[in-house]
Amino acid sequence: MTSHVLLLLLLLLGAQLQAQLEAPESRDNVPTHFGNCLTDLGSGQCVYRNNCVFPEYLNKLDVESNRQCYSLQRPGLVCCPSEQNVLPLLSVRVSQGVQTGRQETTELPRYPDCGASLAYRVIGGKNTELFEFPWTALLEYTVRENGNKQHICGASFIASRWLLTAAHCVHNHFVGNYRTLTGARLGEWNKTSNPDCIIQLNGKQECAPPHIQVSIDLKIMHPQFDSKNLTHDIALLRLAQPIDWHKHQHVEPVCLPPARGSRANQLVSSAADVSGWGATEQNNQPSDVKRKAVLYVQPQEQCEASFRQLGYTINNGQLCASGGVNVDSCLGDSGGPLTVEAYTPQKDHYVYQAGIVSYGKEICGETDFPGVYTRVSNYMDWIEQTIYNNSSTRGVVG
Numbered sequence: 001m002t003s004h005v006l007l008l009l010l011l012l013l014g015a016q017l018q019a020q021l022e023a024p025e026s027r028d029n030v031p032t033h034f035g036n037c038l039t040d041l042g043s044g045q046c047v048y049r050n051n052c053v054f055p056e057y058l059n060k061l062d063v064e065s066n067r068q069c070y071s072l073q074r075p076g077l078v079c080c081p082s083e084q085n086v087l088p089l090l091s092v093r094v095s096q097g098v099q100t101g102r103q104e105t106t107e108l109p110r111y112p113d114c115g116a117s118l119a120y121r122v123i124g125g126k127n128t129e130l131f132e133f134p135w136t137a138l139l140e141y142t143v144r145e146n147g148n149k150q151h152i153c154g155a156s157f158i159a160s161r162w163l164l165t166a167a168h169c170v171h172n173h174f175v176g177n178y179r180t181l182t183g184a185r186l187g188e189w190n191k192t193s194n195p196d197c198i199i200q201l202n203g204k205q206e207c208a209p210p211h212i213q214v215s216i217d218l219k220i221m222h223p224q225f226d227s228k229n230l231t232h233d234i235a236l237l238r239l240a241q242p243i244d245w246h247k248h249q250h251v252e253p254v255c256l257p258p259a260r261g262s263r264a265n266q267l268v269s270s271a272a273d274v275s276g277w278g279a280t281e282q283n284n285q286p287s288d289v290k291r292k293a294v295l296y297v298q299p300q301e302q303c304e305a306s307f308r309q310l311g312y313t314i315n316n317g318q319l320c321a322s323g324g325v326n327v328d329s330c331l332g333d334s335g336g337p338l339t340v341e342a343y344t345p346q347k348d349h350y351v352y353q354a355g356i357v358s359y360g361k362e363i364c365g366e367t368d369f370p371g372v373y374t375r376v377s378n379y380m381d382w383i384e385q386t387i388y389n390n391s392s393t394r395g396v397v398g
Contacts, residue, residue, distance in 0.1 A: 032296060034271050035341035035349075037068040037079035044081045052080035068347060108159050108256055108384065111344055115255035115351035118341065128290045130189055130198050130208050133275040135254035135353075136290060136336055137163055138191065139237075140183040140213075141175065150179060151286070154276040154336030156353055157186055157253050160242035162387055163216075165335035166356050166374065167225040167235040174227075181219060186212040186243060187250035191277060191288045208250045215240040220386055222379070231315055233358040234374045235335075236386050254337060255352040260380035267297040267354060272321055272340045274357065278333030295321035295338070297354075298370050306370060317378040319355055320370035333357045338373045 033045035046069035069077035108114075117134050139153040153169035163184060168174040170181060188211040189196040197207040218238035225232045245251045275292045298306075303320030307313070314320070321338060338355030355373030376383075 032269050032271060034069070034074065034077060036343055038343060038345070038347055039079055039081045044079045046077045047080050048074075048076050049078050052078060068343065068349070108387070109253045111255055111348060111350040114158075114253040115339075117252055118349060118351065126292060127287075128189070128275060128292045130196060130206065131250055133273070133290065133292065133337075133339075134187065134250055134252040136275045138185040138188045138277060139163075139165065139169060139181060139335065140185060141179045142182040143179045145178065151191065151277065153181075153334045154278075154357070155184060155237060156337040156356075157243075157245070157251065158256060158353070158383075159253060159387065160244065161239045161391070163237040163239065164337075164353070164356065164376075164383070165235050165237060166233045166358055167221040168227065168230060168233055168358070169335040170219045170221050170235045170237075171225070171227055181216060181237075183213060183215045184237070184239070186214060187248060189250075189290050209248060212243065212248065212251060214243065218390060220390065222382065229313055230359050230372070231313070232317060232374075232379075234356055234376075234379050234382075236383065236390075238390060254339060255350055256383065257352055257354060257377035257380060258342070260377050266300065267319070267340060268299050270297045270340055270354075271295075272297055272338050272354060274321075274333065274336065274338050276333035276336035276357065278336075278357075293323050295323040295371070297321050303370060303372075307372065312372075314372065317375050318358065319373050319375045321355070321373060322370035334359075 032051070033047045035046045037044045037046050069079050114135075117131065135157045137155040137157050138151050139155055141150045141152060142148070143150065152175075153165060155163040155165035155169070158164045175181065187209065189208060195207045195210045197205050200206055216237050217240040219235060220238075221235045222232040225234075243251065245253060272295050273292055274295055275290060277287050277290055298320040300314070300316070300319070303318075304314045306320065334357050336357045337353045338357065339351050340354045341349065341351055343349055353376050355376060358372045358374050360369070360371035
């Protein structure tokens, strides 16, 4: 075999391997996408080149389009025009007050004051990096008999004085009468150390600031929360004092959905990130270190059919997401955020919270069975009105 023929075979094998890497199996015949982008033809999606529905457009891709979808983990992504399943663009919210970060207001933060920290997606459950998902908070429960602290739920930091979580993380039926939700940790990474430190590849130690311990002075469950069917599984927690996140590099609020309503953002087949300290595959024990996993949003009809078999009814205020076998949210992740990436009309990349971890099968990730998440866009009116009705100006924690 001549060297030229051998070289040709190697190039063909390399091309086949690259095609396999860039064209993963889609779920339910819907190509997976990894966020939205903007093309000169309008809204688009970041997809692998082989999944672009407009192949004739690929030859026109410019440097700016490639930059929008650039990822160290997925270098083959391109910005492809699309009319379906596009993450919505950032829109104006109607609310009162002005968010400055230095005082409590009734307005939720908007980009760039939220969702600016981007994570490298990793398939499967993996430890996060030190400063990843700076909006994911750890809830702290106090055992009444002895004062011991327990951590059984997560939450998301959404405004200077507010956390978003699941209603069942507050409800006595799930929390129990022997303990009370009393506080939260912001900027937490490893539950067993404070401050948290890592050793970099160059041998130097990098440490985050100590986590911020905050008290909770008000817990508000959605008035229609159904503890039996776990619908309307959403709650707001008011911190005793506002947090000025501009002073803390390891704390940042997550943006909330730019569009509202149950049909505003279905996100079918969109990749989404879940983060928290829930049980892992290691003896089903909670993790000391904040972890992350990539899941994929399923069609609503498939979600409803899957849980109908278990006797649960899924409504438009919920969504399903699955990461396949051994990739799932789990016990202890409840109340934590399910986030997706999007772009503003100015092409700025940001993150918003699409879901709240609600429930799933008792044995997490055993099969490719989805977990259920509260659809945040369905509750935007309730979130904003509740915050407005329960806000007061106090000092800021610096």
